[in-house]
Amino acid sequence: MLSVKGLKASVDGKEILKGLDLEVRPGEVHAIMGPNGSGKSTFAHVLSGREGYEVTGGYALFEGEDLLGLEPEERAHKGLFLAFQYPVELPGVNNTYFLKAALNAIRKARGEAELDAVSFMRLMRERLKILHLDDSLLKRAVNAGFSGGEKKRNEIFQMAILEPRLAILDETDSGLDIDALRIVADGVNALRSPARSVILVTHYQRLLDYVEPNYVHVLSKGRIIRSGGKELALELEEKGYSWIAGEKAA
Amino acid sequence: MNNAVLQAPINLEGWLAGGTEPLPGEAISWLRAERQDALRRLRVQGVPTAKQEGWRYTGLRSLLEQPFRRHGESLTAIQADDLDQVLIEGLDAHRVVLVNGRFLAHLSHLAELPRGVRAVGLRQILAADPDALEGRLTRVAGEGAHLFSALNTAGIDDGFVLLVDRGTMLERPIELIHLSVGMDEPRVAQPRHLVVLEEGAEVTLIERYVSLGSSLYCTNAVLELSLGQSALLRHYRVQIESPQAFHISGVFLSQGAASRYEGVNVGLGAAWARTDSVVRFSDRQAVCNLQGLYLAGDGQVMDYHLDVEHGVPQCSSRENFKGILYGRGRAVFDGRVVVAVDAQKTDAHLSNKNLLLSREAEVDTKPQLEIHADDVKCSHGTTVGQIEPEMLFYLRSRGIAAPLARRMLCLGFAGEIIDALGPQPLREHVAEQVGQRLERAPAE
Numbered sequence: 001m002l003s004v005k006g007l008k009a010s011v012d013g014k015e016i017l018k019g020l021d022l023e024v025r026p027g028e029v030h031a032i033m034g035p036n037g038s039g040k041s042t043f044a045h046v047l048s049g050r051e052g053y054e055v056t057g058g059y060a061l062f063e064g065e066d067l068l069g070l071e072p073e074e075r076a077h078k079g080l081f082l083a084f085q086y087p088v089e090l091p092g093v094n095n096t097y098f099l100k101a102a103l104n105a106i107r108k109a110r111g112e113a114e115l116d117a118v119s120f121m122r123l124m125r126e127r128l129k130i131l132h133l134d135d136s137l138l139k140r141a142v143n144a145g146f147s148g149g150e151k152k153r154n155e156i157f158q159m160a161i162l163e164p165r166l167a168i169l170d171e172t173d174s175g176l177d178i179d180a181l182r183i184v185a186d187g188v189n190a191l192r193s194p195a196r197s198v199i200l201v202t203h204y205q206r207l208l209d210y211v212e213p214n215y216v217h218v219l220s221k222g223r224i225i226r227s228g229g230k231e232l233a234l235e236l237e238e239k240g241y242s243w244i245a246g247e248k249a250a
Numbered sequence: 251m252n253n254a255v256l257q258a259p260i261n262l263e264g265w266l267a268g269g270t271e272p273l274p275g276e277a278i279s280w281l282r283a284e285r286q287d288a289l290r291r292l293r294v295q296g297v298p299t300a301k302q303e304g305w306r307y308t309g310l311r312s313l314l315e316q317p318f319r320r321h322g323e324s325l326t327a328i329q330a331d332d333l334d335q336v337l338i339e340g341l342d343a344h345r346v347v348l349v350n351g352r353f354l355a356h357l358s359h360l361a362e363l364p365r366g367v368r369a370v371g372l373r374q375i376l377a378a379d380p381d382a383l384e385g386r387l388t389r390v391a392g393e394g395a396h397l398f399s400a401l402n403t404a405g406i407d408d409g410f411v412l413l414v415d416r417g418t419m420l421e422r423p424i425e426l427i428h429l430s431v432g433m434d435e436p437r438v439a440q441p442r443h444l445v446v447l448e449e450g451a452e453v454t455l456i457e458r459y460v461s462l463g464s465s466l467y468c469t470n471a472v473l474e475l476s477l478g479q480s481a482l483l484r485h486y487r488v489q490i491e492s493p494q495a496f497h498i499s500g501v502f503l504s505q506g507a508a509s510r511y512e513g514v515n516v517g518l519g520a521a522w523a524r525t526d527s528v529v530r531f532s533d534r535q536a537v538c539n540l541q542g543l544y545l546a547g548d549g550q551v552m553d554y555h556l557d558v559e560h561g562v563p564q565c566s567s568r569e570n571f572k573g574i575l576y577g578r579g580r581a582v583f584d585g586r587v588v589v590a591v592d593a594q595k596t597d598a599h600l601s602n603k604n605l606l607l608s609r610e611a612e613v614d615t616k617p618q619l620e621i622h623a624d625d626v627k628c629s630h631g632t633t634v635g636q637i638e639p640e641m642l643f644y645l646r647s648r649g650i651a652a653p654l655a656r657r658m659l660c661l662g663f664a665g666e667i668i669d670a671l672g673p674q675p676l677r678e679h680v681a682e683q684v685g686q687r688l689e690r691a692p693a694e
């Protein structure tokens with residue numbers, strides 16, 4: 001599904017990613033952990049096509065196709081979804097209108113018929129129910145005046161509507177209380193399927209109590225320095241990142 | 251009419267002289283006096299120059315170069331099917347239709363108005379009952395108004411008159427459609443409207459300026475709005491005209507005690523459109539909410555001037571205007587709010603926000619808040635910005651291509667004003683028109 005090899009990227013001439021390798025197969029959940037400044041968010045941003053990053057080496061293939069040459073919307077059309085660490089407020093842009101435009105843009109790009117208003121509303125209500133979200137969400141402007149937790153839940157709701165093939169959650173768990181964390185985790189778990197993959201970018205092990213990853217990777221100074229099963233996360237939690245970094249240095 | 255009063259080199263003589271039908275009411279002495287007085291003011295004032303405040307950003311040359319002539323005939327040939335093109339689907343309203351400044355009874359639907367409401371053409375009432383207008387017409391838009399308002403008064407011809415008796419509440423809105431139709435030579439229409447709401451009356455007035463085709467013409471409209479004690483006027487103005495047209499509007503509002511005005515101005519333009527809103531409070535506890543949305547692209551100038559004077563205590567006003575400029579579009583926002591020394595407990599908030607979609611687009615915004623009283627709540631603010639790349643990326647990351655994403659953000663920006671437009675069909679109409687303009691705007 002996603003094949004990243006030797007990926008190098010810099011911001012303002014400063015190299016952040018220094019040769020990152022990652023292989024994600026369909027149905028897998030990968031957690032990418034690492035201390036602040038290790039390049040976790042940069043990795044998520046580069047994959048989603050955010051401006052301001054210069055790819056200086058390596059490649060990323062998404063279902064066999066070069067991902068990094070695509071516009072952000074084209075990546076979404078192919079089935080990539082980024083849950084933002086800091087979801088953006090869009091005052092005056094209604095959530096329902098926004099999601100309908102997004103879903104239909106994706107469907108259109110794939111040669112599928114656009115959903116009419118009735119089918120779309122049915123889909124919205126069904127997904128709200130699965131995620132235990134309040135339908136007042138539909139009437140509000142996108143993220144405008146939302147609390148931190150509401151914004152993250154709205155990201156998960158968008159993900160549930162757009163049904164991506166690969167979802168990247170960029171520190172979606174940060175700043176959440178336990179209830180919000182559970183909603184986010186339930187959303188991810190509900191989405192899990194043999195055809196769908198998830199990359200969880202996170203600083204803490206906490207989310208992984210609720211979403212069980214197949215693999216855990218530790219990112220440090222722009223490279224994955226260690227990979228393992230979910231037990232790696234527990235070990236990290238116990239010993240701290242300095243343990244890995246120290247081991248590597250030794 | 252004595253043409254010599256307007257001196258060369260300006261081309262304004264034709265504004266009063268053209269046409270075959272003479273001005274109405276020449277025998278009405280008070281009207282004759284008002285016209286003469288306006289001519290006197292024209293002579294004294296002359297044509298404003300760019301050195302004058304209020305005209306600093308607006309070159310008048312392109313307007314004055316046009317050999318506009320008064321539109322002196324009634325275009326009775328315009329039929330209902332012509333009008334169909336400009337109607338808003340689903341909008342349920344009493345309808346008043348003017349074509350090139352002249353009231354057309356055969357296109358208007360005013361039969362279902364309730365008792366206590368008098369809605370007629372200005373020429374009609376000048377012929378039948380001129381006394382009903384004495385002391386009312388020209389009362390609010392008199393001294394101090396600019397050249398074009400004086401020109402309108404000097405050439406008072408036709409328009410719409412709405413007189414609403416005490417305590418009368420009108421449920422359905424009144425829709426005033428001003429349709430402009432291009433002629434063989436450039437014409438100027440000077441409609442004159444008068445709205446008087448007596449104590450406790452409540453009315454919704456939708457005022458639309460539209461055109462058939464894309465010809466060159468000028469509309470110079472003056473509205474006088476007079477609200478009695480506790481009266482309520484919801485006033486939605488939507489101006490969407492020929493890309494070659496010139497449009498001038500003077501809206502003069504006088505508010506009595508505890509009266510309320512909810513005004514929304516939407517301008518999608520002409521080549522040049524200037525709107526002056528002049529607000530005066532005659533007594534306490536009146537509320538004036540004045541909102542606006544303007545768009546301008548290549549070859550367009552949108553020009554807004556607000557002059558709100560708090561001369562008495564305890565009134566509140568809110569002025570909230572937003573603009574979207576694209577291509578080489580230009581806008582001027584000149585918002586002046588004065589709080590006089592006696593106007594304690596005034597609550598006044600002036601805001602102007604602009605979104606520039608291109609490097610060539612331009613806005614001159616000048617909010618002025620002059621406060622001479624010490625116990626007031628006042629604020630003002632302006633912004634001029636671009637679409638935030640973060641917002642654009644967010645939408646694109648969800649699969650929405652950049653042009654639609656930009657449009658969605660612009661409509662989101664404008665949404666606050668569009669939502670204030672009352673009847674849903676009107677809101678939808680304006681949102682659609684704004685969307686279409688933005689769709690045609692060059693991407694950058």
